[in-house]
Amino acid sequence: IIYVISTALSNLMKDGLDVKALQAFRVLRPLRLVSGVPSLQVVLNSILKAMIPLLHIVIFVIIIYVIIGLELFSGKMIKTCFDNVTGEISIKGEPHPCGDSGFQCEGVGEVCLLYWDDPNYGIINFDNFGLAMLTVFQCVTNEGWTSVLYNVNDACGNSWPWIYFLSLIILGSFFVLNLVLGVLSGEFSKEREKAKARGDFHKLREKQQIEEDLRGY
Numbered sequence: 001i002i003y004v005i006s007t008a009l010s011n012l013m014k015d016g017l018d019v020k021a022l023q024a025f026r027v028l029r030p031l032r033l034v035s036g037v038p039s040l041q042v043v044l045n046s047i048l049k050a051m052i053p054l055l056h057i058v059i060f061v062i063i064i065y066v067i068i069g070l071e072l073f074s075g076k077m078i079k080t081c082f083d084n085v086t087g088e089i090s091i092k093g094e095p096h097p098c099g100d101s102g103f104q105c106e107g108v109g110e111v112c113l114l115y116w117d118d119p120n121y122g123i124i125n126f127d128n129f130g131l132a133m134l135t136v137f138q139c140v141t142n143e144g145w146t147s148v149l150y151n152v153n154d155a156c157g158n159s160w161p162w163i164y165f166l167s168l169i170i171l172g173s174f175f176v177l178n179l180v181l182g183v184l185s186g187e188f189s190k191e192r193e194k195a196k197a198r199g200d201f202h203k204l205r206e207k208q209q210i211e212e213d214l215r216g217y
Helices: 002-014 020-036 038-073 129-140 145-156 161-215
Strands: 079-083 110-114
Touching (some): 038 129, 129 161, 145 161
16 A cells, blocks of 8 residues: 555656645655565564554543443533632633532632633533543543543532543553553464464475476486
């Protein structure tokens, strides 16, 4: 595929067509060397064959935690501290969720009311399936998951939400990461055995061919 793409681009450029936007694919041309290195072929085949089952596992774990998050935290982070006089969001510090069991608005004239756009301009929340999946994916990557936890604590209290996030980090990050390594190792072993079998077969065929040639003399 890489060879076909690079060859097609070369032919197009020879014809004088303006394909500047497609020239980025030229960086793939060195990958044609992979076809001449059996060990690299084994590694790439292992990765490609492991991608689909790994993707299924990651999506399964994320969807499970998305469903749980929707049940536990849907609509919980839409309250924040408003000025009781102006009716605007309090500007004392960065706005964050509040709730009866969570953060209490302690400023003078501040009350915890609906509505606001949720943390991070409404992107990180559990109000619908799509945004919940984005939130869970952010936590799985270990990037900013503590901020999500703190916002949930402000909205719901800190007595139990940590169980959800701690289990998500353990299963979604560490367990899945080790599972990825295990699947890749298994696929690599299979591909290495196949490559070894192909090599032995070719050697046997060459030996048989040499013997047949010798019998002809």
